[in-house]
Amino acid sequence: MNKSRMGIVLAVTVLCLFSSGCYRAVRLEKMGYEILDACPDARFKKDVSISIGGMSWGLLKNVAMSVEKDDHEIQTYVGNLSKIEVVVYEASGIYKDDMRPIGEIVKESLGDDWQLMVKTAEDDELVWIHYREDNQSIREMNIVVYDNDEFVIVRLAGNLDEIMEVALEEHGNFTDRIVHSAR
Amino acid sequence: MRSKILLMTSLCLIAATVAHAGVEQMAGYVDFAKFGLGVNQEPTVEVNLTGPMLKLAALASDDSDEDLGKMLSGLAGIYVRTYKVDDVSPAGFDKAISSISQHLQQTGWETIVKVRERDERAHIAIKMDGENIVGMTVLAMDENDNDIGDEVVFVNIVGLIDLARIGRMGKHFDIDIDALDSLDRNAVKKDTSKSR
Numbered sequence: 001m002n003k004s005r006m007g008i009v010l011a012v013t014v015l016c017l018f019s020s021g022c023y024r025a026v027r028l029e030k031m032g033y034e035i036l037d038a039c040p041d042a043r044f045k046k047d048v049s050i051s052i053g054g055m056s057w058g059l060l061k062n063v064a065m066s067v068e069k070d071d072h073e074i075q076t077y078v079g080n081l082s083k084i085e086v087v088v089y090e091a092s093g094i095y096k097d098d099m100r101p102i103g104e105i106v107k108e109s110l111g112d113d114w115q116l117m118v119k120t121a122e123d124d125e126l127v128w129i130h131y132r133e134d135n136q137s138i139r140e141m142n143i144v145v146y147d148n149d150e151f152v153i154v155r156l157a158g159n160l161d162e163i164m165e166v167a168l169e170e171h172g173n174f175t176d177r178i179v180h181s182a183r
Numbered sequence: 184m185r186s187k188i189l190l191m192t193s194l195c196l197i198a199a200t201v202a203h204a205g206v207e208q209m210a211g212y213v214d215f216a217k218f219g220l221g222v223n224q225e226p227t228v229e230v231n232l233t234g235p236m237l238k239l240a241a242l243a244s245d246d247s248d249e250d251l252g253k254m255l256s257g258l259a260g261i262y263v264r265t266y267k268v269d270d271v272s273p274a275g276f277d278k279a280i281s282s283i284s285q286h287l288q289q290t291g292w293e294t295i296v297k298v299r300e301r302d303e304r305a306h307i308a309i310k311m312d313g314e315n316i317v318g319m320t321v322l323a324m325d326e327n328d329n330d331i332g333d334e335v336v337f338v339n340i341v342g343l344i345d346l347a348r349i350g351r352m353g354k355h356f357d358i359d360i361d362a363l364d365s366l367d368r369n370a371v372k373k374d375t376s377k378s379r
Binding site: 096099100103115116117118119120121122131133136137138161164165168169 | 225226227228229230231232233234235236238239240242243
């Protein structure tokens with residue numbers, strides 16, 4: 001390979017890496033650390049942090065949609081999402097008494113244009129689901145779940161109306177489904 | 184150009200604020216927080232369904248249950264707060280239920296169910312606007328025999344409500360309150376007796 005061709009390949013590789021949209025979920029990590037630091041007995045270790053959007057998501061989307069051609073549910077879920085961010089911590093020592101500070105941090109971190117849809121604290125599981133709408137459509141969802149050994153934050157962006165509609169049609173009770181899907 | 188963008192952004196923000204303030208200004212809305220709820224204790228379940236979420240629930244119900252879909256499309260908001268009642272808090276909840284009941288009576292709400300038994304307390308009230316029911320409030324405190332403990336539930340449904348379908352809607356949204364089911368049955372009975 002001559003030098004100029006090598007340069008082009010390198011440039012394309014670097015460009016692909018930087019434009020792939022596959023990074024650490026930095027803003028969710030920040031929210032996660034703020035929450036966990038506010039819980040006095042929490043012990044935690046970051047396990048996963050990933051943010052998939054842009055080209056990486058486009059690639060994954062195409063693969064998933066061609067593999068699961070006949071699955072309407074998967075087609076809708078994957079086809080309407082534009083970005084997924086996930087951060088997972090191995091965590092323990094978070095209790096119901098920590099709900100108020102956690103709720104306040106999540107709210108403050110998300111901002112005023114986000115609304116709390118569901119919050120539950122049952123059977124040692126804590127869940128918060130917020131959404132952000134734009135022109136009467138759901139554009140982003142933020143889900144925070146603690147279930148005794150894991151603390152998870154998920155952020156979804158895209159045309160979530162269609163996803164929610166399919167989820168509601170396919171699966172029974174509304175809030176129950178939302179909470180269980182969050183878990 | 185920049186001023187146009189700023190103006191458009193401001194208008195959008197104002198429109199969004201007005202849209203949300205809308206439900207809170209409606210006759211059927213009750214702000215539970217005003218009655219000291221949640222000051223000392225966080226709800227174990229909090230559900231706030233407004234705007235697009237309700238629209239979606241209506242759309243999703245439309246295919247399987249057209250009537251329910253129609254009813255949901257007439258609603259502007261569903262708010263649920265569930266609290267665990269521990270040894271310390273029953274008096275506080277009792278006071279909150281009394282204050283809310285009193286407020287509802289003073290502001291033109293009609294009580295349609297009132298239960299006061301040893302292990303159960305329920306108060307269901309509706310807000311009328313002419314012939315239409317435009318709001319419903321359910322306050323219920325229940326003693327369980329199991330280890331889960333007692334619960335107190337506050338529900339506020341805002342918008343056009345059909346009593347005959349309210350129990351079905353309760354099931355749809357996992358609002359498990361016996362009084363709602365009986366309301367459903369009574370409304371159906373009334374309808375049947377009317378048709379005779």
